[in-house]
Amino acid sequence: MTSPPDDRTLRDTGLAARGTGRVLMIGCGALAREILDLRDANGWTHLDLTCLPAIYHNHPEKIVDAVRAAVAEHRDSYSEIFIAYADCGTGGLLQAACRELGVEMIAGPHCYSFFEGNDTFAARDEITAFYLTDFLVRQFDAFVWKPLGLDRHPELRDMYFGNYDTLVYQAQTDDPALTALAETCAAKLGLRFERRLTGYGDLATHLRDWART
Template identity: 55%
Template sequence: MAAQQNVKSDKKDKLLVIACGMLAREILAVKEQLKLDHLELTCLPAEFHFYPDRIAPAMDKAVTEARAEGYEHIFIGYADCGTGGHLDKVCEKHGVERMDGPHCFAFYQRMEEYRKIADDDMMSFYMTDFLCRQFDAFFMKPLGLDKHPELIADYFGNYDKLIYLAQTDDPELDKVAVAAAKMLGLAYERRPTGYGDLPMGLAHAASVAGISK
């Protein structure tokens, strides 16, 4: 019992970020960048990107379990991400905050800037560093494009441009994005965004928790 109490006590001094698996590498990079040594990270499956209805129930369970483990300071590393406000209800239930915005493509570009270009980007297909790294696993194979390229028009026919939101400067990822745009028959644009509002969101959460360092 004493050992269990000590574990819970240790977690009181931590900031737990429960995030989308698509953001794991970026959150850890920001943690190092801002020296947020007390930040701990756990992720829900990245594939929930395709199943937004699963996010809120899974997050509800994850936060409940984290509270039981002794975490008092929790931040949600998601925007709304297609949950239609259901994630906000989970946040309200547990008294936690999340990243501002409709999705990561917005806060990567910084919300203030995204609001200016959102309408113009309506017909654009966004890619990030993660999606470049996982293009085959997230698009080619699940959609069957590796075996049936004729399906490209069905899935991507309503887009007119591929926009690569680059978190890092990696020529190999650039090549993937360019090749994807060519394969999908879309115009190409690269936007170097860095981590956008993510550092600000994590720094705010750490500050509110009183454990910014």
């Protein structure tokens, strides 16, 4: 079993490739645990993983150039490279870059969609839901509370979240402690709480396809 770095390292630095496989996944640090769990559970020892800093979730303008740089850095070392990102706020620019680079990425607008299943997520058409994953529950303060200044100005909460009515926790794992923490996040935002045990969703499908390469 491969132990990923702690969440703070994945958030700020990412994950370096170990150079032990022939197929490389370049992914978001927020997906590192899920990707490594899937790889280890299925014995995909030929898959290697490198992750960009998860904090790019809050700065999608950095994703495309960082993916380009990672592909250029590793292309000569692997027979295949895949991108473990969806669009993730890049407005189609990541898809265009991947097409130009000749690498495949995950289909969908963002991880909330592919964790639930892109078709299922699109059918819900939820415009008043705020989503958290396992990683984002653990890193709620660093990704939501502090960047929005709510630690200093909690009175801004209703301005930011007044048009939401529900916090949806998309649980990749069945962890009571994480569920309790997610409920606390919902309470802090003044939102109704809903938990959905999504598992790995379309991420697992893509990894299975890539593992056959």
